Every structure is written in structure tokens, then in C-alpha cells.
Amino acid sequence: MSKGIITDGVQDSTRTGVLEIEGMTCASCVARVEKKLRGVEGVEAAVNLATESARVVFPESLDPERLVAAVRTAGYDARLRVEHQHHEASGGHVHESEDAAGSTPLRTRLLVTLALAIPVVALGMIPALQFPGWQWVSFALATPILFWGGWPFHRATLRNARHGAATMDTLITLGTFAAYLWSTWALFFGSAGEIGLRHDVVLFGPVHDATALVYFEVVAAVTVFLLLGRFVEQRSTRRAGAALRSLMELGAKEVELTDSTTVPIGDLAVGDLFVVRPGGRLAADGIVVEGTASIDQSMVTGESLPVDVEAGASVTGGTLAAGGRLVVRATSVGADTRLAHIARLVEEAQLGKSRVQRLADRISAVFVPIVIVLAVATLVGWLLAGQPISAGFTAAVAVLIIACPCALGLATPIAILVGTGRAAQLGVLVTGPEALEAAEHVDTVVLDKTGTLTRGAMSLVRVVTDEGTDAVDATRIAAALERGSEHPIARAIAAAAGPGTPATATEALPGRGVTGRVDGRWAFAGRPELAVDLGAEVSPALTAAIAEGGSRGTVVVAGGEDEDGELRARAVFEISDTLRPESANAVRELHEAGIDVVLLTGDGRAIAEAVASDLGIETVRAEVLPEGKLAEIERLRSQGRVIAMVGDGVNDAAALAAADLGIAMGGGADAAMHAGDITLVTDDPRGILTALRLSRRTMRVIRGNLFWAFAYNVAALPLAALGLLNPMLAGAAMAFSSVFVVLNSLRLRRAR
Numbered sequence: 203m204s205k206g207i208i209t210d211g212v213q214d215s216t217r218t219g220v221l222e223i224e225g226m227t228c229a230s231c232v233a234r235v236e237k238k239l240r241g242v243e244g245v246e247a248a249v250n251l252a253t254e255s256a257r258v259v260f261p262e263s264l265d266p267e268r269l270v271a272a273v274r275t276a277g278y279d280a281r282l283r284v285e286h287q288h289h290e291a292s293g294g295h296v297h298e299s300e301d302a303a304g305s306t307p308l309r310t311r312l313l314v315t316l317a318l319a320i321p322v323v324a325l326g327m328i329p330a331l332q333f334p335g336w337q338w339v340s341f342a343l344a345t346p347i348l349f350w351g352g353w354p355f356h357r358a359t360l361r362n363a364r365h366g367a368a369t370m371d372t373l374i375t376l377g378t379f380a381a382y383l384w385s386t387w388a389l390f391f392g393s394a395g396e397i398g399l400r401h402d403v404v405l406f407g408p409v410h411d412a413t414a415l416v417y418f419e420v421v422a423a424v425t426v427f428l429l430l431g432r433f434v435e436q437r438s439t440r441r442a443g444a445a446l447r448s449l450m451e452l453g454a455k456e457v458e459l460t461d462s463t464t465v466p467i468g469d470l471a472v473g474d475l476f477v478v479r480p481g482g483r484l485a486a487d488g489i490v491v492e493g494t495a496s497i498d499q500s501m502v503t504g505e506s507l508p509v510d511v512e513a514g515a516s517v518t519g520g521t522l523a524a525g526g527r528l529v530v531r532a533t534s535v536g537a538d539t540r541l542a543h544i545a546r547l548v549e550e551a552q553l554g555k556s557r558v559q560r561l562a563d564r565i566s567a568v569f570v571p572i573v574i575v576l577a578v579a580t581l582v583g584w585l586l587a588g589q590p591i592s593a594g595f596t597a598a599v600a601v602l603i604i605a606c607p608c609a610l611g612l613a614t615p616i617a618i619l620v621g622t623g624r625a626a627q628l629g630v631l632v633t634g635p636e637a638l639e640a641a642e643h644v645d646t647v648v649l650d651k652t653g654t655l656t657r658g659a660m661s662l663v664r665v666v667t668d669e670g671t672d673a674v675d676a677t678r679i680a681a682a683l684e685r686g687s688e689h690p691i692a693r694a695i696a697a698a699a700g701p702g703t704p705a706t707a708t709e710a711l712p713g714r715g716v717t718g719r720v721d722g723r724w725a726f727a728g729r730p731e732l733a734v735d736l737g738a739e740v741s742p743a744l745t746a747a748i749a750e751g752g753s754r755g756t757v758v759v760a761g762g763e764d765e766d767g768e769l770r771a772r773a774v775f776e777i778s779d780t781l782r783p784e785s786a787n788a789v790r791e792l793h794e795a796g797i798d799v800v801l802l803t804g805d806g807r808a809i810a811e812a813v814a815s816d817l818g819i820e821t822v823r824a825e826v827l828p829e830g831k832l833a834e835i836e837r838l839r840s841q842g843r844v845i846a847m848v849g850d851g852v853n854d855a856a857a858l859a860a861a862d863l864g865i866a867m868g869g870g871a872d873a874a875m876h877a878g879d880i881t882l883v884t885d886d887p888r889g890i891l892t893a894l895r896l897s898r899r900t901m902r903v904i905r906g907n908l909f910w911a912f913a914y915n916v917a918a919l920p921l922a923a924l925g926l927l928n929p930m931l932a933g934a935a936m937a938f939s940s941v942f943v944v945l946n947s948l949r950l951r952r953a954r
Contacts, residue, residue: 326419621900641897725762
């Protein structure tokens with residue numbers, strides 16, 4: 203497997219990269235690697251045990267090989283990986299296939315060790331099976347178990363010892379070697395070799411018969427339990443990274459060009475035309491040039507329903523086409539595609555660290571030396587109390603084995619790995635653990651209107667006609683006048699009418715409207731003031747429609763000459779930025795969750811209050827400039843509220859950055875997405891509550907993991923020191939604690 207660092211420019215003076223690390227096993231390993239990386243001048247690093255990688259920020263002038271060298275001085279290994287492999291191949295160490303390097307040997311090691319351990323444990327635990335000289339059989343079987351079966355732990359211990367470090371593996375090595383060497387000494391030089399049967403077998407409590415000092419079953423059972431825990435942990439961690447791996451695998455490997463040639467995806471360039479056949483996967487982001495199809499975007503956006511596209515529509519690489527053939531012009535390829543961007547965001551989030559994880563790392567860094575001292579103190583204490591040396595030895599070994607802080611090191615990163623991966627599947631991109639922590643405490647959501655609650659594009663919502671005028675005909679006439687304009691209001695009317703013939707002899711009146719000839723008669727369309735200026739007759743019904751429509755959006759008055767040559771207004775068109783169909787449900791669900799909702803917009807008060815009334819929002823701040831949005835966020839925060847700002851435009855960027863949590867709509871401006879802590883892949887505002895709920899659930903899992911990891915050590919260490927816990931059970935419990943943390947985190951994969 204290739205390992206290494208992937209770099210991309212993020213500032214003029216620094217670069218950000220992902221450094222994959224081999225050999226870390228616990229939180230104390232994490233602390234050691236971080237310390238070495240941060241010891242390089244100008245480098246900031248956050249190491250993640252679950253992904254076996256580090257996110258580093260380093261100066262442009264720094265040779266990345268120095269980072270690799272720093273990791274190696276800590277006793278671990280790292281190698282470089284080129285950028286295209288990062289996005290098209292593996293997606294990180296935890297995303298290896300089951301038969302990748304390290305996976306199959308661990309399985310084989312576990313099975314062979316288990317086969318050797320079964321007779322050792324049976325002979326040591328069942329008196330009826332003990333025969334003269336059974337200890338020598340146990341010795342013969344336990345020796346390969348210790349040196350070969352436990353080699354992954356001992357190798358890590360030796361590697362760290364060369365650098366003066368002690369880790370979880372140190373405790374495992376000390377505990378198993380102590381039991382083995384003690385038993386070997388007793389077998390060769392003590393009375394244990396002379397006895398034929400052992401009748402003092404206990405599960406809880408030490409062995410007090412000085413003649414029964416053979417603990418080979420402890421060596422065998424502890425090694426098997428630890429290998430099993432490591433194997434389950436590795437398999438489960440792979441499952442935890444399935445979301446990111448599935449994103450990585452979405453990209454097409456080959457692409458068919460319009461000249462019927464097929465080329466590798468790496469040869470596709472921006473501007474190239476490529477073909478997407480029914481059932482095929484889009485090779486890159488682009489614009490549809492020809493054809494119609496239904497696009498399944500579920501893996502990228504979380505939307506279950508396909509989206510119909512035609513010429514002019516934007517499409518996303520990695521999605522599936524059905525029901526039609528498309529010709530697409532590539533607009534983004536390779537690492538610049540939306541899919542690659544999503545994958546980067548997910549991986550960066552999984553590499554980050556929360557405040558609680560940093561605390562756990564600091565505790566784990568000093569935990570191992572304390573445990574070693576505690577084990578020695580346990581042995582000395584038993585001897586000073588006048589107890590047999592075998593009792594003190596057994597208790598000390600149990601302390602060493604049970605105290606390994608592996609669960610503590612996995613508690614936070616594995617939950618973040620699963621939670622952020624599941625969020626990505628649901629169309630929510632989280633930038634890092636800090637966003638999860640902020641989202642958990644949000645009590646007020648501030649919503650921008652345009653592009654967030656509304657579609658962000660003008661459309662015709664109502665037509666009011668004068669008596670004797672057909673609405674369809676009136677729309678056709680107005681559209682004929684507006685067809686040559688690129689103004690959003692003109693385009694909304696033209697789109698509502700559909701294809702048609704443009705007017706002739708048109709004259710644009712800037713800021714007022716347009717005039718021209720339709721069906722041979724002179725006609726006009728524009729602001730209500732234009733009808734007045736032209737002297738057109740406006741009926742009372744149309745006057746009322748103008749007043750009513752103006753309170754909700756923009757009105758256009760259209761009319762022309764009648765058969766008598768009189769100029770009359772015929773229809774009033776109400777154009778507005780319409781609400782998204784999901785907005786009402788989104789606001790209602792936020793209210794039901796106990797979250798206050800505030801509407802913050804630069805639009806006029808009448809329009810803002812009309813939207814708020816339709817959605818059930820009580821607090822409205824209208825006619826607010828970008829700097830005013832920032833001030834409003836700060837005002838709300840000064841009241842002790844925890845604010846989530848939701849927006850999509852450049853004018854929202856400052857407010858998004860200032861809020862406790864910034865949520866950017868996926869279809870918005872890049873500036874908004876860069877300023878936000880969470881990005882919704884779709885434009886569905888219901889994703890806001892999805893993000894908040896998943897964040898809260900992830901943090902609950904993290905706290906549960908940390909509680910059990912801490913509680914396990916706090917409760918188990920005194921039991922072991924007091925001689926109430928057999929070393930074999932201590933090994934099983936230690937292994938189970940890590941597996942429990944992983945399995946508990948995997949529950950997030952079912953989150954909705």
C-alpha cells in the first residue's frame with residue numbers, strides 16, 4: 203500500500219497535507235507522533251488514530267521528506283503518495299481491502315495462535331486434563347504464542363523503546379513476558395516442574411500456592427484476546443470508513459469522447475465533450491450540451507428521486523444517468539470536481555480533533571508510565587503485606603494488562619469517522635470535529651431568505667387579468683415583448699409562456715420596461731409607472747392587484763391597443779423568488795426541536811414579513827446589509843445564544859464566519875461554502891436539522907465512548923491491584939473495551 207502525504211496550496215506561505223502513518227496502536231503513540239511533527243519548525247499537526255494519519259500544515263519552503271523523517275524518529279513509518287492516488291484509489295489507510303497488506307497476516311496469526319492456545323488454556327484451567335509433565339507441553343505451545351503470535355505488540359514495544367517511549371504495547375509486552383518468564387523460571391528452577399497436577403485454578407483472585415507458579419495459560423489467552431480485539435477493531439474501522447471509500451469509488455475510470463474513442467479519466471480536460479450512455483456514470487462535472495436523461499444523485503446529494511436534465515443543465519461527476527443519452531461539456535475534472543471536493547471535506551473532517559479528544563490524548567500520554575509504576579507498587583505492596591510472591595506477581599501482571607488505554611485513544615476519532623461519513627451520505631459535509639461540538643449546542647438558527655428558503659431565481663407566481671382578457675394570451679404577449687431581455691424578471695415571464703415568437707419593433711426603456719408590436723398591435727410591459735406614463739387605462743381590479751402583488755414581490759403591468767385604438771392595461775404579473783417546497787417543513791421541524799428561528803434578509807420589509815408569515819417565523823430582520831448581518835449575529839450571541847447562520851451568498855460569508863456554526867447551502871457561492879463549518883450538498887433546507895441532529899448524536903456517542911473507556915480503567919485498575927481480577931480475564935476485558943468503543947460508534951451508520 204502506498205503511504206504518504208498529499209499536498210495542495212492553501213495560502214501563499216503554507217501547504218496542507220495528509221501524512222499516513224504506519225504502526226500506531228494507541229493514544230500515547232498519537233501523542234508521540236504529534237510531538238515529533240510539531241517539533242519541526244513551522245509545522246502544525248493533528249494525528250488521528252482511527253485513520254492512522256495526520257493532517258499537517260507546513261511552510262511552502264519545507265521539504266515534505268522532513269515530515270516523514272520526523273515520524274520515523276518517533277519510531278513509526280510513513281511514505282509519500284502522489285495526489286491522484288489520494289482521490290482515485292484508496293482513500294486512506296483504513297480503507298484498504300480485506301486482503302491488503304497487514305490484514306490477511308493478522309487473520310492467519312490469530313487463527314494459528316488460537317489453535318495453539320486452546321490446549322494451553324484447557325490444561326491450565328481444567329484439573330481433569332492435567333497429566334504428569336503437562337507444564338512442559340504448555341511451555342512448548344506458549345513459546346511460539348508469545349514470540350510469534352504476540353510479535354506485532356512486541357515489535358511496537360521495541361520500536362518505541364529505542365526512542366525512549368512507552369505505549370499500550372509496552373504494557374502488553376511487560377505483562378505477557380512477565381507471566382512467561384516467571385512460569386519458565388518456576389518450571390526449570392522451581393517446584394512447579396515436579397508436581398503432576400494443579401488443583402488451585404481460579405478465575406478471580408490470585409493463586410496462593412507457591413508450588414503452582416505456571417501461568418502459561420495467561421500468556422496464551424491474553425495474546426489471543428488481544429489479537430482478536432485488534433482484528434475486530436481493524437475490520438470494524440474499515441466498515442467505519444465505508445462512506446468515504448464509497449465516495450472515492452464513485453468516479454469513473456474511463457470516459458467516452460464524442461469521436462467514439464475511450465480514454466482514461468486522467469486524460470479528460472476542461473472543455474472536452476464526452477458521452478454518457480443510459481446506466482453510465484458521469485465522468486466529470488459539466489454542462490449538458492445534447493440529450494435528456496434522469497440523473498440519480500443519491501450517492502452525492504442524498505436525494506432519493508432522480509432529477510431530469512436537458513441541454514443547459516449542470517451535472518455532477520460520479521452520478522448515474524438513466525433513460526437517455528447525454529453529451530456533456532466538462533467544466534471540472536479530476537481533483538477539481540464536486541465529488542473530489544466532497545471527499546476532501548469528509549477526509550479533513552475525519553482527520554480533525556475535538557476538544558474532548560485532545561484531553562483524552564493528553565491523559566493517555568502520561569497514563570502508561572503511571573501504570574508501570576502502579577504495577578511495581580502493587581507487587582511491592584503485596585510483598586510488604588506478607589502475601590506470597592505469586593499473589594503479588596499475579597496482581598501486578600493483571601494491572602499491566604488491563605490498563606492499556608487503547609479504548610481511550612479510539613473513543614473520539616472512530617465516532618467522528620463514522621459520523622462524518624454518514625453525514626456525507628445524507629448530503630451534509632462537516633468540516634471538522636469543532637463543527638460537531640458547536641452544532642450540539644445550537645439554540646437559534648438564523649436563516650437568509652434568498653437562495654436558502656427561496657429558490658434564488660425569479661418566477662411567475664400569479665397573473666391577474668382585466669375583464670375579457672385571457673391569462674394565457676396575456677402571458678404570451680408579455681413574453682413576446684420580454685423575450686429579448688436578459689433581465690431576471692423578463693426571463694421569468696418568458697419562461698412561463700414557453701417557446702414563442704418575439705415582438706417586433708421593440709424598444710427597451712431602461713428601468714421602466716419595454717414596448718413593441720405583437721400580432722400587429724402596439725403593446726407594452728413594465729413597471730406600473732410605465733402604464734401611467736403612457737396614459738394607459740388601469741382598471742380598479744388591476745390597481746388592487748398591483749398593490750397586493752407589490753407587497754410580496756415585483757409586479758409587471760402589460761397591455762396595449764384595443765380594437766378602438768385605446769391604450770389599456772390588460773394584465774398584472776406577480777414575479778417573486780418563490781419559496782422552496784421544503785422550507786415550511788424545515789422551519790416547522792426546527793421549531794419542534796426547540797430551536798428559535800430568525801429570518802435575516804436584505805429584502806424589503808413587506809416581502810420579508812410575507813415570507814415569514816408563510817413559514818411561521820416570528821422574528822424578522824429585513825433590509826439588512828452584509829455588515830448588518832454580521833452585527834445582528836454578534837447581537838444575538840451577546841444575549842447568550844448559540845447561533846447557527848444559514849446562507850448561500852457572498853453577502854452571507856461574514857455572518858457565516860462569525861456565527862458559532864456556519865451552514866452553507868450547496869448551490870450557493872464558493873465564498874459562503876468556504877466560510878461555513880457545514881455545507882449542505884443539496885439546496886434542501888431540511889438538511890439543517892439533519893446536520894444538527896447527526897452532530898448531537900455523534901457527540902452523545904463520543905461522550906458514551908469516553909465514559910466507558912475512563913470508567914473501565916478507573917474500575918478495573920483497583921480490582922486488579924487488589925488481586926480480584928485474574929490476568930487472563932483482564933486481557934479479555936481490555937480487548938473487549940476497544941471493540942465496544944468501535945461497535946458503539948458504528949451505530950451511527952444507521953442514523954437518519
